Amino acid sequence: GHDEREQTLNQLLVEMDGFDVKGGVILIAATNRPDILDPALLRPGRFDRQIAVGPPDVLGREAVLKVHAKGKPFAQDVDLGVIARRTPGFTGADLANVINEAALLTARNNGRLITTEALEESIDRVIAGPERKTRAMSDKEKRVTAYHEAGHALTAWAMPNLDPVHKVTILPRGRSLGHTLVLPLEDRYTQTRSEILDQLVYALGGRAAEELVFHEPTTGASDDIEKATGLARAMVTEFGMSSKLGAVKYGTGDAQPFMGRDYGHQRDYSEEIAAGIDGEVRDLIEGAHDEAWEILTQYRDVLDAMVLELVEKETLAKPELERILAPVRKRPPHNTFAGFGKRTPSDRPPIEIPMSLRKPVSPNGSARGSANGAGKALPGVQPDPNAPAPPTDSGAFGPSQPHGAPYGGYPPPADPPYDKPGP
Structure with missing residues (x-):
């Protein structure tokens, strides 16, 4: 009830006020409902620094995939950079699920190495669910x-x-x-x-x-x-x-009480x-x-x-x-x-960004460099010179969402942010 909630909040505030500023203690908390937090929690000296954490970008997704790929056997043609570009809008948990699903599919098929095909199938499973092989259409x-x-x-x-x-x-x-x-x-x-x-x-x-x-x-x-x-x-x-x-x-x-959803x-x-x-x-x-x-x-x-x-x-x-x-x-x-009403747009074009300020782009379409060496081959895997070139389709607000029940839909707008693509 409200009494218990208020007592818990008051006790938390008392405990936070008891920390010595020179003690080197940093208190961190997380929530997906910032809209209902008591303002007393957000005052200076308490939780006064707020950081919104959204789904990772393409380099972040590749870094997350590398973490979950450790210790798992992959085929030589597997490129986690391509998989990262295939999974726009995926959260860290979704990416972990992709790797785990691919490993399970490989085990069910008595395979020894996780292939690109297994990863593609696992992405489809995360996005739209498993194939309904028992559903026979006329x-x-x-x-x-x-x-x-x-x-x-x-x-x-x-x-x-x-x-x-x-x-x-x-x-x-x-x-x-x-x-x-x-x-x-x-x-x-x-x-x-x-x-x-x-x-x-x-x-x-x-x-x-x-x-x-x-x-x-x-x-x-x-x-x-x-x-x-x-x-x-x-x-x-x-x-x-x-x-x-x-x-x-x-x-x-x-406005977005669950960081992307709307009550009414x-x-x-x-x-x-x-x-x-x-x-x-x-x-x-x-x-x-x-x-x-x-x-x-x-x-x-x-x-x-x-x-x-x-x-x-x-x-x-x-x-x-x-x-x-x-x-x-x-x-x-x-x-x-x-x-525009009475306002007349200018015929003057926008400025060109100098080459020195442009983000370098690799041939596969993604920005070069990352903290965790994104873009490099998996440890212990040698690149295959005969492997097909990676697809150039990558990319938030997506993946451009496959259609929902029973045939389909369209990709939702990138702004405001959406949760991971649903079935």
Whole structure:
């Protein structure tokens, strides 16, 4: 109860006040609910230095993977730098789970070395759950799922500001019947309006494919619609990306009580504004839906070819997607934001960052150097000169999240931060 809580807090404060400043004692605490801490705890001399610890970046992920990889046998072609770029948004616990899952898969298959394939499978398990081999889909459902996922992949490939498509599968995992995985080229923490609009198009690509081919939607797009609607509403009410409603935050909520989650949203605006918000959200969704429809109509032959291979192989990797989607051309960027009012943007371009100040980038796309020697080979493992080149898709707010139940969704925005990708 509250009495016990107050007594515990008071006793803690008394104990903290009893430390001698010259005693060399440092008190450290951690919480995922900084919003409910008593202000008395945060005053100078107590917990007065607060450090927000988010998911590690690509170099941090590689360092964490190296720690958990110690003492485990890996094949020569395993590159933890590639695995780090395949796991954007993963926490330390997620990365430990990736290594442990790969070790278990290797043991089940009577293997002696953990291979890249085992690590790739373990990443998919952490993201979307294990394969549901007992879930047998009918030929009709498999074809619908293939068109749905191919619609996501094709629209993602055509949008100019969207991350590269890494893999498409119609193998059931967890609650999903399939998913399309896109991965950023690098860690990102903010997004532009054009990038979010591209994500809306991608999110509705599966629904548009169902309507185009089968002349009616299915329940499989429910998760896509939910997430796309949430993103469009955030554009209007949180990010100030509506030219009609301006750079105003509408509604108050409990801001990220669990460091990335939100309890609810409370209205503090009129019915007229509420109707305007709903209209703006609907316009954003409809515009993205129309653009997805145009892309799929223009490249219907490519869509059918991808579905044919998906039904046959069930999973398409990046090299196969590059071959199938080669005829697809990037769409022109979205129109410039029109919400400046009487303010006229400058024609003067931004400054160029001097070469001496730019972050050095290695050929594999990641920044060079790290405290723990990120980028080096595993201890005791010699590099394989015939090994394939590492993929260039790496990368926060992702991994660009594979779709949820039952077909899919879209990658959530990088700002505000999200927890690890869910199934």
